[in-house]
Amino acid sequence: MLGTILCLLLGVWIPGIQAATDFNKLRTLAEQRYGDRAKNTIIELEVLLNSLRDAPDQEKLEKINLFVNDKIRRFDDDINIWGQSDYWATPLESLGREAGDCEDYSIAKYVFLRELGIPNEKLRLTYVRAKIGGPNSRISQAHMILSYYPTPNAEPLILDNLILSIRPASRRPDLVPIFSFNSEGLWTGTSTTPSSDSLSHLSRWRNVLARMQADGIE
């Protein structure tokens, strides 16, 4: 608790330091919206994140990958979950419903890793073409994964929900990268709010980030 407050204070006062997630708010919202299971999930998340604060990056990646892939149990299309053809859910929504599609997994992982202090430059949300059933398959599908670059020029590690274990990109011949992005340049200066004010004007990506903030995830 003291750490949270300290972090909050530091987050306010020292630019560049990641602001902490408001777990109280997150917990309350989870309970209100999705019930006790969701609340427990959030408590588990809090415990996990707190235990990983000082862990090496590799451990952070593995634990978070495992947690997200585990807790978002149902991998489904947005249309079945949300009734919309392409809906970018916040981590709270994904964890609460225990369901999501590829970008929901990736977004949740990205957010939790950022929460653990992994810098933005090392993380990329990447649109990929996934060949279903292996590298030689003829059936391909639009997919999204989270890439981790230990150094700028290194080969990335792939955090995916199709293949649950983390592998270097070279060991994922079924995936062809198309485009990648992170939140760099979206937040202007040291401000933590998007420089646009109305949700209706935001891109999907900025929209989900803004809703996340409303949930209590900074």
Next chain:
Amino acid sequence: MSLIKQLWIAVSLLMLLVFAACVIASIEASKHTLEQQLQMKNIDNATSLALSLSQIDKEDPVNVALLLSAQFDNGHYQRIRLVDPEGKLISEHYNADIQPNTPSWFNRAFSIEVHPGVAQVQNGWSQYGTLSLESDATFAYQALWNGARKMLLWSVAIALLAGALGSWLLRIITRPLSEMANMAEAIGDQRFITMTEPRVTEFKSLAQAMNRLSNRIRKMLNEQSQLLEQLRFEANYEPISGLMNRKYFTSRVSAYLDNEDNFEEGVLVVSHIAELADINAKLGGSGTDQILKRIGHALTELCKPENGMFAGRLSGADFAVFSSSPHNRELLCQQVKDTIISAAALNESFPDFSPRTIASHIGRSDQLDSLKDLMAVIRQRNDMAQLQLEMDDLAQQAASPLNTTRTESEWRARLDNAIMSKRLRLASFPVISPSNTLIHNEGPMRLQLEPNGPWLPAAEFIGWAIKLDLITEMDDLLVQIAIEDLKNGKAAIGLNISSRAVSNPAYLDHLHALLQANPEVADKLWLEVPEDGVFRHMEAFRNFCLTLKPLGCRIGVEHVGAQVARLGELNDLGLSYIKIDASVIRNIDSNTGNQAFLKGLCLIVHSLGMIAIAEGVQSNEEMAALPDLGIDGMTGPAIQPPTV
């Protein structure tokens, strides 16, 4: 500063503030929108360019350079910059020539701050670089500047319109206010006018209060005048017949005899009812009173149509009629006699009833003693023929030879000549205050019929002047002479304006033009109109006052006495002074009845904001008594110009 001006300034300041706030807020809002749009453009264009770069073959750097150039050259960008993951510059395009053609102070005041759009470029799985892109903001400044200018123009246009509308509304709303200010000023000048009530509630109650004040004062003045009239009646009239008593009758006649400007010759008729004692014995006191009342009424009616004609009861059985204009003596004598006979209606009880009646011409040179002579004669002589002979003797002295000696054409030639060569001047009779300072010099007209001839008073030629229709020219000339005199440094002049001149619009215009042309002398000109003229031409006189008063001259009424009951009607004309007729002033030191009357009259005159001047002061005793009665100025034979 006037209320309207202050309100105007306050409203203008407020409007300026509101418009300034509007313009600034609107510019800020536009600026914000433009910033958002530019931001979105930056992000979107960076993303799509990064997407394209991610897809192409980047082995040959030319591909990358071409793509960036194509985008930069064909789009509206300030800067496109690509750096590799380690922060080393790969390529940069920068347009240094961008200069917004809007004023630099405007750009500084409303600077558009947009962050560059940032996107990541991939090369397969590996990072190729970070793209950052800034758009050209010139168009945004231009749009902002144009919008601001348009807004300012509209604001000014609307402000002008609102100003015009506002001052129109203000004028309508505050119109009653200026009317009330005028009224308050009028009341301050003791002119008790009333105004129509405005519809605005606050103004309405104020106007009502002021109207009530005016009306109450007017009512009070009217009551006072009525009371005064009663006082005048008691002092000057004989209660049974309602005719003037002897004292008043003789002072009226003598006031005429002394007035050389308006009086030339008159007729005096005296009638003696020798049978009065017998009538009294036969019909009793009340019967006799009835007869006397009828006679009094009939004589009053006889005199009414003619100005300057009046009747009196000199003693129990003696009646008298005076006419100030040259009458047929015998005709008037017969008229008076017939009037008394028919009014008495004594055919049955006294078939032979016939009052002894004689008539005499009476001129300015006569003394009032002739009245006493007449009365003595009428009592003693029973033989009417003899009586008439003696009368004629008396009248001989009064006969004026002047009027009849010249023919009409001779008169016309002489008067024309006098006017042409301006042989007209103003006489000068001082009007002084009790403290012996000059108020003004009364200036009656004098005319020379022949060069170097005698200066004649008005009464000797005015009749011919009226008959020959030369009087208007004389009036005009007289005003010019008065103004010339004043311009030459003479003291204030009191000018007689005849009732004929008052109701002549051409004369009024002439007077107005002259006064307007000589504003410096206006306050030294005192214009006075005779009482009977004022009340006979009330509307014309009102118009006269309203036209000339604003020019600064003083207007008054002269020969006041007979119609004091109507004095209240003058309350809203802003008159400056009243001259009280010599008949009231005569023997004022001994006449207690007239003293009370004069005291009351002065009181009313003062409460109307005027001063009271006594005319025809003849003796030092009169002069000594007047100031205590409230008189502010005196004129007449006994008054000498103040010695400096």
